[in-house]
Amino acid sequence: xxxxVVLKFGGxxxxxxxxxxxxxxKIIDFKKEADNVVVVVSxxxxxxxxxxxxxxxxxALPDEREMDMLLSTGEQVTASKLSILxxxxxxxxxxxTGWQAGIKTNKVHKNAKxxxxxxxxxxxxxxxxxxxxxxxxxxxxxxxNITTLGRGGSDTTAVAIxxxxxxxxxxIFSDVDGIYSADPNITELAKKLDEISFKEMQEIxxxxxxxxxxRCIHIGQKFDCDIIAGPTFSEDKGTKIRKRIxxxxxxxxxxxxxxIKICMKKNGNVSKDDAYEIYSELLNKNxxxxxxxxxxxxxxxxxxxxTNKVAELLETKNKDYDVTQEKITKLTIVGYGIIQDxxxxxxxxxxxxxxxIELHDINLDQSKIEILTDNIPNNVIEEIHETLIG
Numbered sequence: 001x002x003x004x005v006v007l008k009f010g011g012x013x014x015x016x017x018x019x020x021x022x023x024x025x026k027i028i029d030f031k032k033e034a035d036n037v038v039v040v041v042s043x044x045x046x047x048x049x050x051x052x053x054x055x056x057x058x059x060a061l062p063d064e065r066e067m068d069m070l071l072s073t074g075e076q077v078t079a080s081k082l083s084i085l086x087x088x089x090x091x092x093x094x095x096x097t098g099w100q101a102g103i104k105t106n107k108v109h110k111n112a113k114x115x116x117x118x119x120x121x122x123x124x125x126x127x128x129x130x131x132x133x134x135x136x137x138x139x140x141x142x143x144x145n146i147t148t149l150g151r152g153g154s155d156t157t158a159v160a161i162x163x164x165x166x167x168x169x170x171x172i173f174s175d176v177d178g179i180y181s182a183d184p185n186i187t188e189l190a191k192k193l194d195e196i197s198f199k200e201m202q203e204i205x206x207x208x209x210x211x212x213x214x215r216c217i218h219i220g221q222k223f224d225c226d227i228i229a230g231p232t233f234s235e236d237k238g239t240k241i242r243k244r245i246x247x248x249x250x251x252x253x254x255x256x257x258x259x260i261k262i263c264m265k266k267n268g269n270v271s272k273d274d275a276y277e278i279y280s281e282l283l284n285k286n287x288x289x290x291x292x293x294x295x296x297x298x299x300x301x302x303x304x305x306x307t308n309k310v311a312e313l314l315e316t317k318n319k320d321y322d323v324t325q326e327k328i329t330k331l332t333i334v335g336y337g338i339i340q341d342x343x344x345x346x347x348x349x350x351x352x353x354x355x356x357i358e359l360h361d362i363n364l365d366q367s368k369i370e371i372l373t374d375n376i377p378n379n380v381i382e383e384i385h386e387t388l389i390g
Contacts, residue, residue: 004036004126004167008136008158010174013232014078015045022233024085026173027131031091036126038165040136040158041082043074048151061312064109068138068148072098075135075154083133093131096121098138098146102164103157105139105147111286112147113215114139114156117164126165134161152213159216163223170220170227171238172212177231178239179204179211181389182253187382191389193251195240200251200334203368207332208256217241250335250344250388255381257329259290260307261360264298264314264321274298285309291361301328328360329376333369333388345369347387355380 007030009023031037051070055062079095086093102118125132136154141147149156155172162170179201182190196204198221205214212229220227220241230238264270264278275294282289282300287309290301302310307325314323331348338344345364352359352373357380360372 003034004038004165005030005034006038006040006158006162006165006167006170008040008154008170008172009042009232010154010172011042011045011047012175013173014041014082017081019232020078020082020085023173024082024089026232027082027086028089028091031131034168036167038122038126038132038134038161038167039082040134040154040161041075041078042136042154043071044078047074047077061308065145068109068112068146071148072135072138072146075137079133079135083131086131086133091131092129093133094125095133095135096125097135098157099140099144101132101134101161103139103160105141105149107141107143107145108147108286109145110148111150112139112141114149114160114219117160119161119164122161122165149215150213152210153215155213155216156219159219159225159227162225162227163219168226170225172216172227172229173232174229175232176211177234177236178229179241179252181251182381182385183209183255186255186378187385189382189385189389193239194237195242196251197336198241198243199367200336201241203332203334204252204254207254207330207334207368207370208258209252209254212241250333250338252334253381253385253388254332254334255329255376255378256332257327257375258304259301259328259330260304261299261301261326261328262310263324263326265323266297266321269296270294270298281313282310285313327375329373331371331373331376331381331384333371333384334367336367338369339364339366344388348384351380351384351387352376355383 014020014023027039048071076097083093083095101122104116105112105114122132136157138148158170178192179196180190180192184190198217202217205212205217224243227241228238287306292300358374363370
């Protein structure tokens with residue numbers, strides 16, 4: 001398709017009817033310039049959080065299939081409202097659920113992955129001159145169950161649709177004006193980046209930054225998509241995510257203090273069979289595990305949000321283990337090629353030592369330095385940022 005754009009709007013951008021009107025006008029402006037416009041939307045404001053809270057008032061661990069059924073409604077409400085608004089303003093629009101848009105996923109509830117998109121319905125509606133509004137964050141599995149893609153999954157919906165219909169660009173609009181060198185809520189020194197490579201953006205997302213859904217970056221890199229992350233409510237150009245490799249400077253510093261380190265011990269050493277069984281059970285629960293190690297005992301890291309899942313697993317199947325939990329912080333320094341010399345790491349270690357912050361572990365690869373520590377105060381993050389980036 002020629003001159004086709006995909007626009008994605010996050011929850012804060014569509015939080016109420018006033019903001020929906022602003023978003024509608026932004027869509028109309030794009031429609032005046034582009035032949036075809038596809039819009040992907042998130043649920044309004046805190047809708048998803050509120051739905052989760054209401055479900056947990058009914059059950060501490062709600063059935064995951066039913067949670068997907070419930071949570072998918074938020075995006076559908078936004079899509080239909082926006083379509084109603086655009087039609088009233090004289091622009092033909094149609095809202096589609098994930099399954100109506102042809103999005104097929106695997107069977108993993110609450111964190112499904114898109115396997116294929118059949119874009120015929122989207123293309124047919126575009127051929128009729130309509131603006132197509134797709135409910136993000138959702139799809140359907142081979143058993144026709146509704147699935148959701150994980151928090152922030154509307155980003156992945158948008159980029160996957162861009163690839164499926166061979167669109168020219170995908171704009172990810174939110175309440176921030178681009179990708180920053182650090183969380184602006186932590187340090188005022190944070191600088192907006194004009195561009196960043198897919199590899200570096202993947203590291204930022206994987207490190208825990210909530211800027212873009214990590215799987216949308218993988219899709220974008222695989223299909224060489226043109227992605228721009230920018231603000232809904234201003235004309236700022238945002239940040240372009242590019243395929244080419246950047247220079248070796250530090251691009252971003254990410255602090256993730258939502259990690260839990262688990263240690264499992266029992267009388268006698270843990271066997272290989274024990275370890276395989278534990279790891280398999282974690283995978284079956286769709287728990288994201290980092291740094292799984294077996295050395296007389298079992299150690300691994302999980303996201304804080306998965307704590308209840310792990311607790312249920314251990315209480316029901318592994319009562320013979322003595323389990324300890326420790327909250328830790330992961331500091332990730334991102335920049336392609338930054339380990340080609342050791343100056344960056346030396347500077348960070350010196351700052352942490354001067355601030356008496358205990359190190360747990362250090363991991364290096366071509367595009368990041370990952371340091372596990374006790375909690376790092378924001379003023380120390382600011383000092384690291386000033387030293388490495390300015």
